[in-house]
Structure formats: structure tokens, C-alpha cells
Amino acid sequence: xxxxxxxxxxxxxxxxxxxxxxxxxxxxxxxxxxxxxxxxxxxxxxxxxxxxxxxxxxxxxxxxxxxxxxxxxxxxxxxxxxxxxxxxxxxxxxxxxxxxxxxxxxxxxxxxxxxxxxxxxxxxxxxxxxxxxxxxxxxxxxxxxxxxxxxxxxxxxxxxxxxxxxxxxxxxxxxxxxxxxxxxxxxxxxxxxxxxxxxxxxxxxxxxxxxxxxxxxxxxxxxxxxx
Amino acid sequence: xxxxxxxxxxxxxxxxxxxxxxxxxxxxxxxxxxxxxxxxxxxxxxxxxxxxxxxxxxxxxxxxxxxxxxxxxxxxxxxxxxxxxxxxxxxxxxxxxxxxxxxxxxxxxxxxxxxxxxxx
Numbered sequence: 001x002x003x004x005x006x007x008x009x010x011x012x013x014x015x016x017x018x019x020x021x022x023x024x025x026x027x028x029x030x031x032x033x034x035x036x037x038x039x040x041x042x043x044x045x046x047x048x049x050x051x052x053x054x055x056x057x058x059x060x061x062x063x064x065x066x067x068x069x070x071x072x073x074x075x076x077x078x079x080x081x082x083x084x085x086x087x088x089x090x091x092x093x094x095x096x097x098x099x100x101x102x103x104x105x106x107x108x109x110x111x112x113x114x115x116x117x118x119x120x121x122x123x124x125x126x127x128x129x130x131x132x133x134x135x136x137x138x139x140x141x142x143x144x145x146x147x148x149x150x151x152x153x154x155x156x157x158x159x160x161x162x163x164x165x166x167x168x169x170x171x172x173x174x175x176x177x178x179x180x181x182x183x184x185x186x187x188x189x190x191x192x193x194x195x196x197x198x199x200x201x202x203x204x205x206x207x208x209x210x211x212x213x214x215x216x217x218x219x220x221x222x223x224x225x226x227x
Numbered sequence: 228x229x230x231x232x233x234x235x236x237x238x239x240x241x242x243x244x245x246x247x248x249x250x251x252x253x254x255x256x257x258x259x260x261x262x263x264x265x266x267x268x269x270x271x272x273x274x275x276x277x278x279x280x281x282x283x284x285x286x287x288x289x290x291x292x293x294x295x296x297x298x299x300x301x302x303x304x305x306x307x308x309x310x311x312x313x314x315x316x317x318x319x320x321x322x323x324x325x326x327x328x329x330x331x332x333x334x335x336x337x338x339x340x341x342x343x344x345x346x347x
Contacts, residue, residue, distance in 0.1 A: 005253050007337070007338055007339075008337050009335065013333050014332045130264040131263060131265065160314075189314065189315075190314060192315075192322030192324045193322070
């Protein structure tokens with residue numbers, strides 16, 4: 001006789017393992033007083049150029065480092081190393097996103113007390129990284145003017161998982177007839193209240209405002225740690 | 228495409244439960260939020276693949292899709308979102324960023340058979 005099927009309640013988060021590691025990372029970052037920023041975007045939106053400029057500009061005043069995820073190459077790490085900041089490549093193989101355990105492994109030998117800012121550049125992908133917490137304090141989603149204004153509507157999940165939108169390559173905005181208002185409205189439609197920054201890594205436009213924003217967040221983080 | 232690694236995590240999780248309870252699993256029930264970043268159809272086809280060579284081979288994945296519900300500060304009420312492309316209260320139009328549900332990626336139940344000892 002075939003036994004009757006029975007339903008048992010379980011209630012388990014599928015990504016629990018990632019969340020546990022991410023929480024441990026966040027505790028470690030807090031303990032060391034380092035402000036951690038992750039960057040997500042589609043491939044080619046200018047994450048590496050933006051990050052190279054960020055590291056170069058921050059380095060005279062802050063202790064900075066970066067982890068960079070890529071499917072196969074170490075090209076991005078080599079580019080970022082030109083900023084003279086410590087940079088480590090995480091090669092994900094066929095995996096389309098970073099997971100907390102990869103960040104943990106990459107940071108194993110690092111003394112985080114020696115850092116003010118740590119940047120984590122995710123694999124270029126607007127879908128998969130949205131599900132994985134990396135323990136970061138701030139998630140930036142980049143959208144370049146050459147991609148079109150409707151990216152937020154096409155990928156609402158990742159925009160919703162991010163804290164700040166950064167519009168990149170603004171030096172090309174006129175050439176590609178980028179519609180600022182449409183882009184801004186689309187970002188606000190999928191993530192009401194999200195701050196939007198405009199930058200050009202090439203000309204430096206908007207970088208100062210972005211760096212002051214980061215500096216303010218670092219002060220907030222450290223004040224919160226003291227209280 | 229990260230559905231395969233998600234499917235493998237689901238299988239792993241279910242396998243552990245099955246082993247712990249000494250049962251055989253017919254189906255895994257999953258809650259999938261519209262903001263989970265996971266596509267149902269892709270997950271279903273990956274699930275079959277992930278079950279290969281495991282005790283879950285032949286089991287089903289039953290997906291319950293969870294719509295996004297936001298909290299509207301003007302209405303002071305929870306409201307279902309009509310589209311993930313517009314985070315506004317469907318009643319009064321106020322932009323809403325507080326998400327009450329819709330990020331779920333959760334195994335909620337297992338359909339099982341008690342394992343009878345094999346007849347000798």
C-alpha cells in the first residue's frame with residue numbers, strides 16, 4: 001500500500017548560507033570601521049573607469065582598496081592597480097555574480113583596520129547580483145547615458161536593491177540625446193526617494209559631489225560606532 | 228542566469244531535511260517573491276537538473292509566486308503593487324519605498340512519504 005503524502009512545514013530561506021556569511025562580513029567591516037561600497041551595473045557601463053577615478057582621487061586622503069569580480073580576466077584588476085591602491089581580482093569562472101563567501105575568501109589575509117574605504121565591483125550583470133548580500137554598507141547601481149533611459153524599468157529588481165543610482169559617462173549625454181528627466185523619473189518609479197548622482201570618470205564632472213557624499217557616510221558610520 | 232545555483236541550494240536544503248527526518252520527498256514548496264531576482268520558469272527547468280543523482284530525483288518543485296506589497300505612508304495601510312515598475316500606492320498614488328513582502332525566496336514546506344523499511 002502506498003503511504004499517504006504528507007505536508008510538513010519547513011520555512012527556510014534558500015539564500016540563508018549567503019546571508020549568514022554576509023552578516024559576518026558586515027560585523028567584521030563594522031568592527032574595523034571600514035565603509036564598504038559595492039558597484040553593480042550592466043557590462044560596459046563604466047564601473048571600472050569610475051572606480052579607478054574614485055580610488056585615485058580618494059587615495060591622497062583615505063586608505064582605500066578594491067575587490068573586483070570578473071568571469072574570466074584580470075584586466076579590471078590591472079586597470080585599477082594603476083591607482084596604486086591595493087586591488088584583488090575575484091575570478092568567478094562561469095558564475096554571473098559575486099557571493100558573500102567569495103568576498104570573505106578574498107579578504108581572508110587582509111587587515112581591514114588599515115582601511116577607510118573598501119570597494120567591491122560586482123560582475124557586469126543587472127539580474128543575478130541583486131539576490132546576494134555582500135555585507136556592503138552602500139550599493140551603487142550605475143547606468144551610463146549610452147544605455148538609454150529605460151534601464152531602471154527593465155531591471156527594477158536590481159535598482160530596488162541598490163541605495164544610490166550613479167549616471168555615468170555624462171560627458172556623452174548631449175551626443176546620445178540622453179533624456180535626464182525620463183531617466184530620473186524611471187529611477188524614482190522603481191525606487192522612490194533614491195539619490196541620483198551624475199558623473200563622468202573621463203572629465204571628472206560630478207566626482208567631487210560623489211566623493212563628499214562618501215566622506216559624509218564614512219563619518220556617519222564612525223560616529224555611529226562610537227555611540 | 229543564477230537559477231541553477233539557486234536550484235542546487237534548494238535541493239541541498241531539502242536533502243538535509245529529508246535525511247534529518249528520515250523521509251522521502253515528493254515535492255518542495257517554495258515561496259518566490261516578485262523582487263527575489265529569480266525567474267520561475269528558469270528555476271523550474273534548473274530544478275530538474277539539480278535533482279539528478281540526488282535522492283530528490285523525480286520530485287516536483289511547487290512555486291507560489293508572491294506579489295509585492297508595500298506600505299503606503301499616506302493611507303497608513305499595506306497595498307499590493309500593481310507593477311514592479313511603479314512603486315506607488317495603487318489607491319492614492321503616493322510613492323512608496325517600504326516593502327512589506329515580495330523578496331521571498333523561501334522553502335515553506337515539503338511533501339513527503341514516510342519511508343517504510345525495505346522488505347527483505
